[in-house]
Amino acid sequence: MAVKVMIPTPLRAYAEKRDHVEVAAKTVGEALNSLIARHGELRRHLYQEDGRLRSFVNVYLNDEDIRYLQKEATPVKDGDTVSLVPSIAGGISTRLRWES
Amino acid sequence: MRLRLTAQVRDAIRAHGARGYPHEVCGALLGRDAESEGVGALREVTAVVPLENRRDDSPRNRFSVTPEDVLRAERAARDQRLELVGWYHTHPDHPARPSEFDREHAWPWYSYVILGVAASEPGEMTSWRLADDRSGYAAESIEEA
Known part of the structure; x- marks a missing residue:
């Protein structure tokens, strides 16, 4: 299955400046793994050390x-x-700190 | 690092900030990144996508953009053959300096333009980039096109 993975602008520096890659995958996880296999530097920006997706990264x-x-x-x-x-x-930030 | 804003972009950000006061407003910056890297590199913003602040709980001192809005801004950039190069937001009745909350939630590479708005009057406009290791911000000089 050919799937397009779109890369947001802040992460393109780690993917040879590409805005997307085409990968073969059956699941979203496989597509992300294929992306990282090609562009290894992306791993630390997408995943925490325990292997879970970072909370500041949404996947659609x-x-x-x-x-x-x-x-x-x-x-x-x-x-x-x-x-x-x-x-x-x-x-x-200051006002919320006072409120919380 | 230098950020060039067209007059139309600066006016659009100021008008959005004044209209939204006393709430924070935000939007996307579309343009072209510098072709070279380094201190003199010039990034250009030629269009903005004003967004609705989705924070119902504390819109006066927070903004958040839904992932759907981010996707919409990315698509708007692609449709205009531009890139999503950063974000702007306002600090109503506060200086145009990044807060600790801003730093915790920022991404490297993007330009973060902050507009101070005092008593509904748009004031100082600054731009910042987060260091790759997230240790702090570097000011980016704003040039008028």
């Missing part, structure tokens, strides 16, 4: 978050797109 299969599917065991089919999506947040 087409338009759905894999957390609400079967996570990395989610099956993929020919033509699917797997997107790595960074979590974006920020703001003034």
Whole structure:
């Protein structure tokens, strides 16, 4: 199964500046493993030391978050797109510290 | 590191910040990264995607962007043959400096533009990049195109 894995701009430096790679995979987890097999430097940005996906990294299969599917065991089919999506947040910290 | 913002981009960020006051607002920066690396490298922002602040709990001092919004911004960039080069957000009644919360939640590589808004008047605009090892921010000079 040919699957497209989209790489967000902050991580392209670790993937020869590519915006996506095409891999053969049956599940989302296999697609991510194939990506890392090609571009090993991505591993530390995507996974924690215990092998779990980092919490600041979301993985989408087409338009759905894999957390609400079967996570990395989610099956993929020919033509699917797997997107790595960074979590974006920020703001003034002091006031929240006082409130909490 | 240098960040060039067109007049249209600067005006759009200021108008969004004033409109959203006293809440924080945020949006995506679309443009082109520098072809070279190093101190003199120039990144250019030519378009913005203003986003809705999805924080219902503390919109005055927090922003968060849903993954769907990030995907939408990435697609908008691709459609315009641009790259998603960073994000902007406002600090209502606070200086335009990154907070500890900003640092904990930032990614390297992106440009983070912060606009101070005091009593609904847009003020200082600054830009920052997180170090690769997440140890701190480096200021990025803003140039007007």
